[in-house]
Amino acid sequence: MNPALPWIAAPVVAGAFLALIWLERRRPLRRRVEPDLRHGARNFAIATISALALAAFEYPLLRPLADLVERQRWGMLGALELPGWVETGVALLLMDYTFYLWHVFLHRVPFLWRFHAVHHVDLDMDASTAFRFHFGEMIASVPWRAMQVLLIGLTPGAFVLWQAWFVLCVMFHHSNLRLPVAWEPWINVVLVTPRMHGIHHSQVREETDSNWSSGLTVWDRLHGTLRLNVPQSQIVVGVPPLSDPNQLTLLRALALPFGEQPHYWSSTDGTSRSPSIDNSAD
Numbered sequence: 001m002n003p004a005l006p007w008i009a010a011p012v013v014a015g016a017f018l019a020l021i022w023l024e025r026r027r028p029l030r031r032r033v034e035p036d037l038r039h040g041a042r043n044f045a046i047a048t049i050s051a052l053a054l055a056a057f058e059y060p061l062l063r064p065l066a067d068l069v070e071r072q073r074w075g076m077l078g079a080l081e082l083p084g085w086v087e088t089g090v091a092l093l094l095m096d097y098t099f100y101l102w103h104v105f106l107h108r109v110p111f112l113w114r115f116h117a118v119h120h121v122d123l124d125m126d127a128s129t130a131f132r133f134h135f136g137e138m139i140a141s142v143p144w145r146a147m148q149v150l151l152i153g154l155t156p157g158a159f160v161l162w163q164a165w166f167v168l169c170v171m172f173h174h175s176n177l178r179l180p181v182a183w184e185p186w187i188n189v190v191l192v193t194p195r196m197h198g199i200h201h202s203q204v205r206e207e208t209d210s211n212w213s214s215g216l217t218v219w220d221r222l223h224g225t226l227r228l229n230v231p232q233s234q235i236v237v238g239v240p241p242l243s244d245p246n247q248l249t250l251l252r253a254l255a256l257p258f259g260e261q262p263h264y265w266s267s268t269d270g271t272s273r274s275p276s277i278d279n280s281a282d
Contacts, residue, residue: 009164020127020175029178033123047131066156075153091158100219114257130174169215173197203236
């Protein structure tokens with residue numbers, strides 16, 4: 001791996017985050033529910049705790065594992081012996097697809113949903129939501145990530161590139177950026193957009209159970225889970241029983257997976273919308 005690669009990726013991600021924060025304020029897609037400072041501070045605190053969990057559990061395992069995979073030529077890509085640039089491209093595609101599968105599991109497996117729900121109860125989607133993941137979810141993802149590295153044959157360089165690609169995509173599609181409507185069909189051919197992922201964060205369950213892709217939209221197209229026909233003015237972000245900002249303090253968000261779980265879809269039948277919040281701007 002080029003030793004300069006992580007040093008290049010970090011400022012690119014940081015610069016993209018700052019650019020999205022600026023653009024969100026100039027072209028907001030949805031009306032905000034909470035004050036910016038309170039919302040951003042809470043998401044930053046959750047993200048910081050999760051980053052510490054990754055530092056303790058993921059980095060000591062996955063970087064050495066990727067080094068070993070590269071030396072031993074383990075995994076599918078190691079066996080194929082493709083040219084370097086082709087191998088990296090295929091690795092990124094396979095990581096993107098297997099993360100699609102992981103995202104489905106986060107919603108379908110009750111134990112994993114306990115933790116992933118902390119991400120979905122955010123009432124305001126913006127670039128900071130891209131980092132609002134419970135530390136328990138981050139720890140639970142480590143065995144899956146190790147399996148990805150081993151089975152795909154992910155090298156350290158491809159791992160760093162995938163991390164940068166993944167974070168850039170997640171920041172982009174969680175952002176509150178209103179893209180020109182005419183651009184959407186063209187961008188959605190390839191990439192997940194803020195409008196598309198906004199549907200996934202809807203309080204309507206059948207809408208939440210769509211648009212699982214994190215980077216490329218091809219996986220939703222292949223599995224028949226793509227949904228693009230919901231106007232943003234009809235979407236209420238969050239989950240029905242936790243629509244009051246006073247229910248979503250930092251401590252309550254961190255404790256949510258460990259207590260008795262609310263009936264997440266009981267306040268609507270999964271096909272209707274709560275009238276309590278009006279998110280406008282298509």
